[in-house]
Amino acid sequence: MFSRQLLSALVLGLAGLISPGAHAAPKTQFNVCWTIYAGWMPWEYAGAQGIVDKWAKKYGINIKVTQINDYVESINQYTAGQFDGCTMTNMDALTIPAAGGVDSTALIPGSYSNGNDGIVLKGKGKTLKDLKGQNVHLVQFSVSHYLLARGLDQAGLRERDVKVVNTSDADIAGAFATPKVTAAVTWNPQLATVAATPGAVKVFDSSQVPGEIIDLMVVNTATLKDNPALGKALTGAWFEVMALMKAGNVPALTHMAKASGTTLDDYKSQLKTTALMFTPAEAVSFVTSPKLAETMKRVSKFSFEKKLLGDNAKSADAIGVAFPGGAVNGNAKNTKLRFDDTYLRLAADGKL
Amino acid sequence: MRFVNRQPGHGGRWLLALLPLILLLAAYATGSALRLADNPEDKLLPSAAQMVEAIDRMAFTQDERTGDYLLWADTAASLVRLGLGLGIAALAGLCLGIAAGTFPLLRAPLSPLLTLLSMVPPVAILPILFIVFGLDELSKVMLIVIGITPVLARDLEQRAREIPREVLVKAQTLGANSWTLVLRVVLPQLLSRLLVSLRLMLGSAWLFLICAEAISATSGLGYRIFLVRRYMAMDVILPYVVWITLLAWASDHLLRRLNQWCFPWSVGEKP
Numbered sequence: 281m282f283s284r285q286l287l288s289a290l291v292l293g294l295a296g297l298i299s300p301g302a303h304a305a306p307k308t309q310f311n312v313c314w315t316i317y318a319g320w321m322p323w324e325y326a327g328a329q330g331i332v333d334k335w336a337k338k339y340g341i342n343i344k345v346t347q348i349n350d351y352v353e354s355i356n357q358y359t360a361g362q363f364d365g366c367t368m369t370n371m372d373a374l375t376i377p378a379a380g381g382v383d384s385t386a387l388i389p390g391s392y393s394n395g396n397d398g399i400v401l402k403g404k405g406k407t408l409k410d411l412k413g414q415n416v417h418l419v420q421f422s423v424s425h426y427l428l429a430r431g432l433d434q435a436g437l438r439e440r441d442v443k444v445v446n447t448s449d450a451d452i453a454g455a456f457a458t459p460k461v462t463a464a465v466t467w468n469p470q471l472a473t474v475a476a477t478p479g480a481v482k483v484f485d486s487s488q489v490p491g492e493i494i495d496l497m498v499v500n501t502a503t504l505k506d507n508p509a510l511g512k513a514l515t516g517a518w519f520e521v522m523a524l525m526k527a528g529n530v531p532a533l534t535h536m537a538k539a540s541g542t543t544l545d546d547y548k549s550q551l552k553t554t555a556l557m558f559t560p561a562e563a564v565s566f567v568t569s570p571k572l573a574e575t576m577k578r579v580s581k582f583s584f585e586k587k588l589l590g591d592n593a594k595s596a597d598a599i600g601v602a603f604p605g606g607a608v609n610g611n612a613k614n615t616k617l618r619f620d621d622t623y624l625r626l627a628a629d630g631k632l
Numbered sequence: 633m634r635f636v637n638r639q640p641g642h643g644g645r646w647l648l649a650l651l652p653l654i655l656l657l658a659a660y661a662t663g664s665a666l667r668l669a670d671n672p673e674d675k676l677l678p679s680a681a682q683m684v685e686a687i688d689r690m691a692f693t694q695d696e697r698t699g700d701y702l703l704w705a706d707t708a709a710s711l712v713r714l715g716l717g718l719g720i721a722a723l724a725g726l727c728l729g730i731a732a733g734t735f736p737l738l739r740a741p742l743s744p745l746l747t748l749l750s751m752v753p754p755v756a757i758l759p760i761l762f763i764v765f766g767l768d769e770l771s772k773v774m775l776i777v778i779g780i781t782p783v784l785a786r787d788l789e790q791r792a793r794e795i796p797r798e799v800l801v802k803a804q805t806l807g808a809n810s811w812t813l814v815l816r817v818v819l820p821q822l823l824s825r826l827l828v829s830l831r832l833m834l835g836s837a838w839l840f841l842i843c844a845e846a847i848s849a850t851s852g853l854g855y856r857i858f859l860v861r862r863y864m865a866m867d868v869i870l871p872y873v874v875w876i877t878l879l880a881w882a883s884d885h886l887l888r889r890l891n892q893w894c895f896p897w898s899v900g901e902k903p
Binding site for chain 2: 352356359360375376379380381382417419420421422440443444445446447448451454455457458459460461588590591592616
């Protein structure tokens with residue numbers, strides 16, 4: 281008797297706990313997240329200085345900007361639906377939310393890595409070809425892995441010529457300081473530390489494959505469709521900060537340097553290898569250029585080979601990637617990642 | 633009857649034991665079904681069928697690249713590390729515990745040091761461990777050793793000090809010297825306690841193992857979890873977590889049986 285009462289009470293309570301997944305509908309409260317990286321510090325500045333609030337107010341909404349300490353966790357949280365938007369690279373946008381069935385829109389291509397990711401080998405005069413036979417430390421299945429694949433391509437090697445050791449990004453600088461670790465692929469700010477190791481040579485970096493590792497602000501497509509105000513406010517806030525950065529505004533840059541835990545000089549040197557798209561026009565021409573489709577095709581192929589597109593993916597074309605103007609790479613019926621120039625164009629035309 | 637005096641019957645006890653588990657599973661299944669209905673590609677709460685498929689892929693299908701059966705290769709790699717770590721920690725903990733617990737002259741320097749060391753969070757000093765022990769297997773084993781040895785040693789020291797003074801005096805009047813005293817009086821009593829302490833430290837040992845594998849590795853249960861977390865493959869992670877739980881439970885059970893078998897006196901009469 282007692283057990284039956286208990287059972288029914290618990291089942292009822294449980295049913296109340298589980299609410300159906302939140303569906304996109306016009307709403308006024310939005311959450312976006314970002315992680316520390318040279319090209320994403322403008323979001324910190326825009327959040328802390330009330331620039332996001334100002335633009336959100338203009339469109340009658342609220343946007344909360346949250347910093348997440350763990351990059352992969354931030355993307356997972358976005359994919360799970362905890363955030364309406366999040367910063368991530370083009371490859372991670374394809375392999376985490378898009379492969380997880382979350383239709384995502386790359387709202388703002390903020391910058392691309394132009395030397396921020398690199399392959400470092402120990403030993404004087406080493407070249408890319410010396411990768412052969414090495415234990416290469418990197419975060420497996422990340423853009424570092426992609427960069428390694430591109431580097432191996434150029435050296436005429438294959439991945440089976442090296443041994444990849446999964447090493448967390450937070451510990452890779454410490455790992456490289458140990459004598460046995462002779463090869464590593466990583467990104468800034470760790471890359472700077474690793475490359476500065478005496479006797480180490482940067483043999484390849486993303487400036488040799490420019491525009492392929494793109495730093496995006498990705499937003500849930502359904503949410504964006506129902507709430508264009510979110511797209512307008514974020515885009516407006518972003519380019520307001522970009523204008524400050526283009527002008528070399530020292531207080532703004534100092535603020536960003538401090539927030540990323542480094543000095544102004546160091547932050548400036550990180551920005552040198554980050555190709556920021558300062559104006560909406562630059563961003564528009566970047567997303568409308570045919571090279572972007574080529575890059576995404578390459579990223580899809582890499583991701584499929586590494587089985588990152590999901591178990592159901594039968595080919596590199598399993599997930600459709602849409603570009604401005606309606607062109608789609610891969611399966612158009614399963615389009616899950618969209619590059620969009622609508623909001624960039626509004627910004628370019630001064631209509632925000 | 634007052635609530636405090638109500639006893640579950642035999643069947644009731646089973647029901648009450650299983651109930652939370654069933655509820656958890658039901659909650660999971662409901663959440664999973666809801667999310668999958670919303671988005672069939674959702675990876676956060678995979679269905680049972682998806683997890684079975686993942687288990688089949690990880691445990692019973694050869695990996696194309698290496699030709700290994702990944703789950704078993706990972707399990708073997710992790711168990712070797714765990715076994716070595718626990719073994720070394722047990723031996724070191726026992727020696728230190730006996731030394732500090734039996735000899736006042738050794739206790740004076742060791743006891744405060746062990747207390748201090750047991751407070752250091754090993755994960756926080758990982759970069760130093762890399763430099764000292766390298767990034768290979770050794771550093772992973774050493775993380776476990778450094779993490780649990782001081783705690784083991786402190787516990788055993790305490791047990792050694794709890795041996796009644798009279799017993800030690802009696803052994804000496806019967807002609808025992810320091811060495812025979814340790815060998816015949818202290819060690820037998822502590823060995824049983826060592827197994828109990830090891831059981832209590834198993835959870836920490838697994839924690840340290842998984843931390844170490846997350847940082848740098850090419851195989852292991854923790855390695856796989858952190859690797860596939862990169863694209864949120866919960867269909868692999870959840871079975872791995874269940875498997876780790878099973879392994880941990882089995883090793884706990886094994887240590888308990890070992891204690892029962894080697895030191896029946898310590899377990900007491902069976903009711």
